[in-house]
Amino acid sequence: MSLRLLQHRKPSGARSVIATFDDRAAFVPGVETVVALASRAIAAGTDLVGAVAACGAGDAVDLAAEFAAGTIIAPIDHADPAHLVLSGTGLTHLGSAEGRDKMHRAAAAAEAKTDSMRMFLEGVEGGKPVAGQAGQQPEWFYKGDGSQLVAPGAPLTMPAFAQDGGEEPELAGVYLIGPDGTPFRLGICLANEFSDHVTERHNYLWLAHSKLRQAALGPELLVGALPDHVEGMSRIRRGDAVLWEKPFLSGESNMSHSFANLEAHHFKYALFRRPGDIHVHFFGTATLSFSDGVSTQAGDVFEIEAAPFTLPLRNPLARAEAAAVSVQAL
Incomplete structure (x- = not known):
């Protein structure tokens, strides 16, 4: 099972993270950025797969549609x-x-x-x-x-x-x-x-x-x-x-x-x-x-x-x- 992470930004500016396992894609509840997710994993002594699992399953995502709409941004960034x-x-x-x-x-x-x-x-x-x-x-x-x-x-x-x-x-x-x-x-x-x-x-x-x-x-x-x-x-x-x-x-x-x-x-x-x-x-x-x-x-x-x-x-x-x-x- 291969995990891929993407960052999503709505036209309003609201941020979220998308996790994909093989052909399934869903939002990661309660997480706005990959940095925030990784920081949780480090603090908990787990890995990114474990950190995603701990957040639970969010709404499903049509990746192709979101990509075409331009809401998928770079997979990493920093506030500064x-x-x-x-x-x-x-x-x-x-x-x-x-x-x-x-x-x-x-x-x-x-x-x-x-x-x-x-x-x-x-x-x-x-x-x-x-x-x-x-x-x-x-x-x-x-x-x-x-x-x-x-x-x-x-x-x-x-x-x-x-x-x-x-x-x-x-x-x-x-x-x-x-x-x-x-x-x-x-x-x-x-x-x-x-x-x-x-x-x-x-x-x-x-x-x-x-x-x-x-x-x-x-x-x-x-x-x-x-x-x-x-x-x-x-x-x-x-x-x-x-x-x-x-x-x-x-x-x-x-x-x-x-x-x-x-x-x-x-x-x-x-x-x-x-x-x-x-x-x-x-x-x-x-x-x-x-x-x-x-x-x-x-x-x-x-x-x-x-x-x-x-x-x-x-x-x-x-x-x-x-x-x-x-x-x-x-």
């Missing part, structure tokens, strides 16, 4: 967006080095291996340590706080100065830091990490700039054991036509790092173990339309779907208006 951290790791999937290596090889033609390829190979060698041992640390990046998290169906908006707005179909782990500083994994989501690959290609040292972008999570938070194999489809629609599509793989059997190793290297920093904080960590991908020469434009729609998730993640691409920023001396 500054206490939600978006981060990720790259070069974590078998095959993920190929696209990155293409971007950087011209600038490093004299080297036997680019830094990207070296990091990838180090991950292949040491990214899946045995339990209790430290593995090779991955590439890590910061994406922003909760203000950068976009709901399913909402636009992914690139800044006016962006050189590109490109999809990254992957999985993201969602975590709540408990009162004693323990990170609790609530589950995983389908995700579009969304980056500026043209900026990154210009100079690898601009990777940090290229990642300071919005990101979107699929509607469902999958609770429980992490899947070993996920196979899905990533596509871009332009008008009524499919501009590009390609299958993608994730799950630990398709990765050069274990989930546990990626989690260990993120939460080893005390900064990321502040009680009450939420973390959304993107686990990486090996499939990019940019690697196939696709140039996106405002109005394109990103679409990502993969089992065991039952609902797709769709977001149109938009570009923000230029903003004049002036630093004032006090």
